[in-house]
């Protein structure tokens with residue numbers, strides 16, 4: 135059942151091109167428009183939304199953080215992301231023109247379910263992104279968009295994360311389309327890029343040998359830091375979460391711009407710092423800022439592991455290890471940049487002799503608050 139892989143997690147990482155393709159399947163019309171037919175909210179409900187909240191836990195929360203950048207950029211609707219365990223206790227301002235998007239792989243996470251119930255009590259519209267047919271969260275939501283990732287067995291979420299990103303992009307584009315913020319040809323251009331990501335993922339997965347070697351090298355590190363900006367920031371958080379949960383190592387993700395406000399003092403001779411570099415196209419300013427952050431940490435002794443778009447050779451000078459990923463538009467880049475971090479965490483855990491699929495103290499679905 136592990137399909138020849140040592141762990142379910144490795145199989146699920148390898149399944150990602152197919153999972154992404156399956157989640158896109160049937161959702162794009164011949165004219166390149168987004169069709170979300172399982173969504174039982176009317177277009178009018180979606181047009182009326184004047185505020186979006188995204189609520190989730192753990193890895194699903196990181197998908198929500200990425201979604202915020204895409205949804206606000208494409209729709210111009212204010213969008214906030216919140217941890218489900220915090221959401222209802224602070225009495226958020228919700229009404230019938232609020233769209234609450236809950237994201238859950240299992241559909242059974244108690245914190246997320248409680249947040250969803252609170253949102254419904256306050257008359258908000260609730261749209262679930264879920265990987266498990268007929269589970270509690272989609273049943274109680276006004277609408278659902280299923281990710282077609284297939285069952286995820288390993289405790290650490292991988293393919294579910296990538297398919298959640300795809301679902302979020304589809305919802306963002308759909309909202310932009312029906313609200314008239316994006317023209318059909320603009321939507322179609324993004325859709326075309328989304329459709330090419332399974333192929334890019336296959337290419338990327340085929341060139342992970344260096345990452346495996348690096349993992350064996352890092353297995354004794356006492357701490358690993360991750361930095362990124364823009365959509366690279368949630369990717370940094372996700373890389374750190376994976377490493378903590380699988381390898382039981384101290385790992386932390388930061389917004390690269392925050393380093394100078396405190397965390398940079400953690401950096402010592404040889405501290406590994408994984409840096410997620412945005413594409414030089416489109417977001418050139420952000421990329422240049424990340425590159426100067428890399429120089430800053432390196433000047434203080436960090437060993438830099440740089441994830442950057444292939445062909446972006448100017449970062450080579452600052453990278454102790456360079457991990458190239460296929461060229462992808464900025465907002466979609468987490469579909470690529472997350473993958474080496476999944477492999478890194480998985481391989482470090484394996485090198486430390488740990489149970490990759492079932493890390494200690496964790497359960498696949500967390501049904502307590």
Ligand code: F6R
Nearest residue numbers: 192193194238239240243290291
């Ligand atoms: C991390 C991980 C967890 C889950 C979180 C939410 O690898 O798997 O952080 O993402 O417990 O679970 P779902 O998405 O099922 O609500």
